[in-house]
Amino acid sequence: xxxxxxxxxxxxxxxxxxxxxxxxxxxxxxxxxxxxxxxxxxxxxxxxxxxxxxxxxxxxxxxxxxxxxxxxxxxxxxxxxxxxxxxxxxxxxxxxxxxxxxxxxxxxxxxxxxxxxxxxxxxxxxxxxxxxxxxxxxxxxxxxxxxxxxxxxxxxxxxxxxxxxxxxxxxxxxxxxxxxxxxxxxxxxxxxxxxxxxxxxxxxxxxxxxxxxxxxxxxxxxxxxxxxxxxxxxxxxxxxxxxxxxxxxxxxxxxxxxxxxxxxxxxxxx
Numbered sequence: 130x131x132x133x134x135x136x137x138x139x140x141x142x143x144x145x146x147x148x149x150x151x152x153x154x155x156x157x158x159x160x161x162x163x164x165x166x167x168x169x170x171x172x173x174x175x176x177x178x179x180x181x182x183x184x185x186x187x188x189x190x191x192x193x194x195x196x197x198x199x200x201x202x203x204x205x206x207x208x209x210x211x212x213x214x215x216x217x218x219x220x221x222x223x224x225x226x227x228x229x230x231x232x233x234x235x236x237x238x239x240x241x242x243x244x245x246x247x248x249x250x251x252x253x254x255x256x257x258x259x260x261x262x263x264x265x266x267x268x269x270x271x272x273x274x275x276x277x278x279x280x281x282x283x284x285x286x287x288x289x290x291x292x293x294x295x296x297x298x299x300x301x302x303x304x305x306x307x308x309x310x311x312x313x314x315x316x317x318x319x320x321x322x323x324x325x326x327x328x329x330x331x332x333x334x335x336x337x338x339x340x341x342x343x344x345x346x347x348x349x350x351x352x353x354x355x356x357x358x359x360x361x362x363x364x365x366x367x368x369x370x371x372x373x374x375x376x377x378x379x380x381x382x383x384x385x386x387x388x389x390x391x392x393x394x395x396x397x398x399x
Contacts, residue, residue: 139178140174141174142200146200149182152214153200153211154166160196164187164188168184182198182200183195183198192221195219229393232279253283255282256260256282257283280357294342299341300343310345311344315331318332320342328342
């Protein structure tokens with residue numbers, strides 16, 4: 130018979146090992162002490178003269194788990210010996226979630242300015258740049274192509290950035306919005322390259338998007354050509370509010386008049 134067929138043959142049950150339930154339970158109790166061991170829930174042959182008994186776990190933190198006790202016997206031996214005791218999950222067991230490496234769990238919002246990311250040699254968002262081997266200062270065009278940087282954005286990197294920016298809060302807004310878009314705003318600084326047709330940088334200190342990339346069809350109320358007149362009731366946008374309840378509970382002190390200050394000076398002189 131070929132060896133491959135011999136390896137696939139069914140393992141016969143061992144009567145000595147199958148009957149050694151008490152031996153296996155004693156091994157499980159020695160490890161589980163002081164926690165009790167539950168009922169016997171299964172038996173499995175692992176190999177010739179090697180088998181495993183299963184006992185239910187009564188620990189509330191291990192729902193569906195069981196104590197697995199592996200026992201063995203020597204050839205022609207009639208006594209079972211405990212090899213190892215472990216805990217094994219069974220059907221419906223409470224398991225920890227599948228492990229995900231930190232580099233896959235980490236999100237951009239988790240990074241602060243003080244954190245340093247590891248180097249990614251095969252980042253699909255980047256591609257190799259040209260190498261600046263010239264010392265001629267009269268080649269500004271070559272230097273503007275990003276020469277001197279080991280890598281620059283790849284088409285995939287630009288596509289990901291454009292999609293992310295356009296779908297953010299600084300992209301087009303749905304619903305009711307101001308009429309004028311960023312494309313006609315005097316505070317918009319255009320970007321270079323193919324991004325110029327979609328995005329710019331806001332340079333209005335009164336805008337919430339100041340210093341951020343905005344889409345050309347983005348809108349806000351700080352447009353340079355806003356149609357709200359300066360002397361209208363819309364300025365300021367948010368009128369100041371006073372906590373009237375606090376004023377009722379503790380009145381504000383009345384400012385002293387010139388007459389009060391003169392009286393106080395005369396009393397001090399007297």
